[in-house]
Amino acid sequence: MQAKKGTHYSAAETGALRDLDQQAHPHPKLGPIRGKLFLQNLLGLTAMEVSLNKMGPGGSLPFFHRHREHEELYIFVGGKGQFYIDDEVIEVREGTVIRVAPEGARTWRNNSTEPLYYLCVQAAAGTVKGDATSDGMGVDKPVVWRDST
């Protein structure tokens, strides 16, 4: 899979979420993890690491992990499962969003009979200031739509 790159962007087609199990992430300790696609290297991201994930029925992460400096956000977009954070178990499904501080010990599983779909974003804790729109600026350029080239 390759990205198309321009001056201020890079873009890629990762395919439908249901086909994510055609991907395998070469984890340095666990070996290939099927259904996991990381975007940082693909797109040249400098502010975050992001993975797109499809976990099959019965699947799980077999260990707890925490992070050194990164906050994580898990966004569940399909299926059902459970998320374990410190001493608490949370049911997850489409629309469940979970922020985890670096120190939190976390793992998760798909205890259902359908695939579990989620995204995970990690970025350096404490680096964002302001609200949703304060970093944005309008650009004085009319929007004239046309076909792609």
Added chain:
Amino acid sequence: MQAKKGTHYSAAETGALRDLDQQAHPHPKLGPIRGKLFLQNLLGLTAMEVSLNKMGPGGSLPFFHRHREHEELYIFVGGKGQFYIDDEVIEVREGTVIRVAPEGARTWRNNSTEPLYYLCVQAAAGTVKGDATSDGMGVDKPVVWRDST
């Protein structure tokens, strides 16, 4: 909508993506934007701002914008549309992912007859070092699953 908060996490149920148009973001200049839900304040995120979005057929952002310090990542998870970055128009659909540098002038639209679903993540450019797994650490604690409480 309220988050449940623990020592190292916060979690919320945002509902199914197809129901996102029941949400409206109170934009300071544009007024309410239907179908957009921001997560930073909801979850107390410190590393990123994230929005979940449903844009109806014919919908568009009526202006170009750029950012001061934030890189953005757009992840399209359903429907079809177009993304305009500087002088280039890119077709988008489920699985299209686009990184945009702060300087890029960007806008997008749904030129289809079905809803367009996407996530947008913004975080401070240049703050992530290392690869996907280098920030993680295993935790020496056995995983024993149980029901949620």
